[in-house]
Amino acid sequence: MSNSARGPQLNRRHFLKASVAVGGGLIINLSLDPSFSAAADADFAPNAFIRIDRKGLVTLVMPQVEMGQGIYTAQAMLLAEELEVALDDVKLEHAPVDETLYAHPMLGRQMTGGSTSIRAFWTPLRIAGATARTLLIQAAAKEWNVDPVTCRAEDGFVLDVSGTRKLAYGELVDMAASLPVPAPETVTLKSPEDFKLLGTSAKRLDTPGKVDGSLNYGIDAFPQGTKIAAIAISPVLGGKPKSVNEQAALGVNGVRQVVLTDEAVAVVADHTSAAKKGLEAASIEWDDGPNAQVSSADIVRHLEQESLKPGAIAHSEGDVTTALASAAQRIDAVYQLPFLSHTAMEPMNCTVHVRKDTCQLWVGTQNLSAAKMAAATLTALAPEKIIINNHIIGGGFGRRLEADGIAHAVKVAMQVDGPVKVIWSREEDIQHGYYRPYYYDRISGGIDEQGNPVAWMHRVSGSSIFARIAPAAMRNGVDPDGVEGAAHPPYSLPAIHVEFNQVEPQGVLTSWWRGVGPSHNVFVVESFIDELAAAANADPVEYRKRLLAENPRALRVLELAAEKAEWGRPLSARQGRGVAVQFAFGSYLAMIADATVEADGTVRVTRIVTAVDCGLTVNPDTIAAQMEGGALYGLTAALYGAITLKDGRVEQSNFHDYLPLRIEEAPHVETHIIPSAEPPGGIGETATSAVFPAVTNAIFSATGKRVRTLPVNPEDLKA
Structure with a gap:
């Protein structure tokens, strides 16, 4: 089998084992840890990826968390394809x-993010399914006393060559569990041309539970005796409570307790209404601490000053200085992108019960490793004493990679007898986030007499998330996420120099936001390519084609998007069409947006066309859904998104001043998938990154005004 069919090769070897499950059955345990030993069968049996019981029920223990990206269905499809069972027959x-057992092969932690769920588990889950299939076939062959090569698996049964005899998986599990497990490299995976399920649009397994309300999110968890806590966190980072009217809070009917922590106040009550009223009655006064005077203007000024200094080199080829000096025309630009909040529909919440010897949590988190570490550190309990019941998430976008919400809940629960659910208000959720960094980019380019680029210099200045989360991932001062989409643009550029300048803002926490580095770099790169095309008096699509001659996958998505969007079709006055191309998260994407700019500067995006090459596909319907959701999420940020600070406080508080895109504003989004035999790429964040420049380039097409600072300011676009 070719490497492209097997998918990305993992840097940890796989280890598979079969053992007899409690009550009888076959367990396939896929370990990503080379030290995992088959001698520990009984201990590891409950943690298997796959279980098949004597009734033939197939259970997939999900290594990744579902937060709307469709991963429950997609990963179940990987298993079902190789196991030869119907998708409806897989329980999650x-x-x-x-x-x-469950550490992410690419990220090294038990976490979900980076548009990696399919890329990381494409091979491991298929091997697990194929191993189970192999063992079941061998068990049937032994039962019939025939050669296994004369048997095949189909729809939860093993059939002999004649098709007259068949045994259900449930009838075979005990025999299969007694057989030696084949080595991973000897297991035959199906070739893409033999796929029955992968590549087809399957209905999502989590939809029925969402429709009938049976699916429980973290916020739905309600263990017996649970109390509700409303929380107020210091409005200034680093501040702490100065005075609290506890008596007034306790005077509210239903309020049971007022809890103070180092930076927050929580009111614990019988129900949410009492908790919120009690928190309001507490009339909290704050000691704002050292960040009381921080403003957005201060942060931007600092970024501007630091951006004048050389940064760490991310990529350098050719003599950019000489090429710029000799260019027929030089273009210089500064691009700025603001802090952004995640604003998931499910606000931050966590239910915790701290006992003397255990701490149990009910939560939806993208980062189980960090959640466990946070709870263990705060309670001083051994990690094995931390029990986490992870739930489906009502939107993550990277926010739930951080464990601060869990830490706040544990601090409160340590002072409460019994389980307590800590729920953040929307105001707390927006004003106490880990925000997408503010980026300040300087970029210069030179073109020759024919308009071809001869030099490209790009300096990225902004916060480094990796420096805080995973310092070992930094390379000579370069944050790999901070320059993704910038260090290696998809275009042929004869001389290129890209730098990363780490600049940490005062009084603000930064973290991953859907798309993170590419969400800013693709905007800068694709906007500036458009500027070079304009300087060369060239059509933006044709100009890109010239620069993509040596990048066939990028060229193909561009050509398909242009064809489907009817690029070149005449538009009315103050209507424009913009294009963006990117390679990020392992996938190629081209996006074309149609926009109308009203006389008052209001921007209406009416249509978005995407063409994507994400390698081998699992569920095309999920890909289309992610293109739609990602584009709308990014469009919201492009038009409205900005977190600003004054006197150390975030000025935005709810959806009246941190605007979401309204239904009537949502454009039609269409997706075209290019068939590919390449390894799978990521999908969850791709459209979010591309939509920024596609829209702002459409605005330039409509008005002749270049947008270099986001969000779009209608005042700058008035007729």
């Missing part, structure tokens, strides 16, 4: 906290 369970 959340994985327990166990890095030995």
Whole structure:
């Protein structure tokens, strides 16, 4: 089998084992840890990725968390394809906290993010399914006393060559569990041309539970005796409570307790209404601490000053200085992108019960490893004493990679007898986030007499998330995420120099936001390519084609998007069409947006066309859904998104001043998928990154005004 069919090769070897499950059955345990030993069968049996019981029920213990991206269905499809069972016959369970078994092969932690769920588990889950299939076939062959090569698996049964005899998987599990497990490299995976399920649009397994309300999110968890806590966190980072009217809060009917922590106040009550009223009655006064005077203007001024200094070199080829000096025309620009909040529909919440010897949590988190570490550190309990019940998430976008919400809940629960659910208000959720960094980019380019680029210099200045989260990932001062989409643009550029300048803002926490580095770099690169095309008096699509001659996958998505969007079709006055091309998260994407700019500067995006090459596909319907959702999420940020600070406080508080895109503003989004035999790429964040420049380039097409600072300011676009 070719490498492209097997998918990305993992840097940890796979280990598979079969053992007899409690009550009888076959367990396939896929460990990503080379130290995992088959001698520990009984201990690891509950943590298997796959279980098949004597009734033939197939259970996939999900290594990744579902937060709307469709991963429950997609990963179940990987298993079902190789196992030869119907998708409807697969039951899903959340994985327990166990890095030995469930650590992400690409990220090294038990976490979900980076548009990597399919890329990382494309091979492991298929091997697990194929191993189970192999063992079941061998068990049937032994039962019939025939050669396994004369048997085949189909729809939950093993059939002999004649098709007259068949045994259900449930009838075979005990025999299969007694057989030696084949080595991973000897297991035959199906070739893409033999796929029956992968590449087809399957209905999502989580939809029925969402429709009938049976699916429980973290906020729905309600263990017996649960109290509700409303929380107020210091409005200034680093501040703390100065005075609290506890008596007034306790005077509210239903309020049971007022809890103070180092930076927050929580009111614990019988129900949400009492908790919120009690928190209001507490009339909290704050000691704002050292960040009381921080403003957005201060942060931007600091970024501007630091951006004048050389940064760490991310990529350098050719003599950019000489090429710029000799260029027929030089273009210089500064691009700025603001802090952004995640604003998931499910606000931050966590239910915690701290006992003397255990701490149990009910939560939806993208980062089980960090959640467990936070709870263990605060309670001083051994990690194995931390029990996490992970739930489906009502929107993550990177926000739930951080464990601060869990830490706040544990601090409160340590002072409460019994389980307590800590729920953030929307105001707390927006004003106490880990925000997408503010980026300040300087970029220069030179073109020759024919308009071809001869030099490209780009300096990225902004916060480094990796420096805080995973310092080992930094390379000579370069944050790989901070320059993704910038260090290696998809275009042929004879001389290129890209730098990363780490500049940490005062009084603000930064973290991953859907698309993170590419969400800013693709905007800068694709906007500036458009500027070069304009300087060369060239059509933006044709100009890109010239520069993509040596990048066939990028060229193909561009050509398909242009064809489907009817590029070149005449538009009315103050209507424009913009294009963007990117390679990010392992996928190629071209996006074309149609926009109308009203006389008052209001921008209406009416149509978005995407063409994507994400390698081998699992569920095309999910890909289309992610293109739609990602584009609308990014469009919201492009038009409205900005977190600003004054006197150390975030000025935005709810959806009246941190605007979401309204239904009537949502454009039609259409997706075209290019068939590919390449390894799978990521999808969850791709459209979010591309929509920024596609829209702002459409605005330039409509008005002749270049947008270099986001969000779009209608005042700058008035007729």
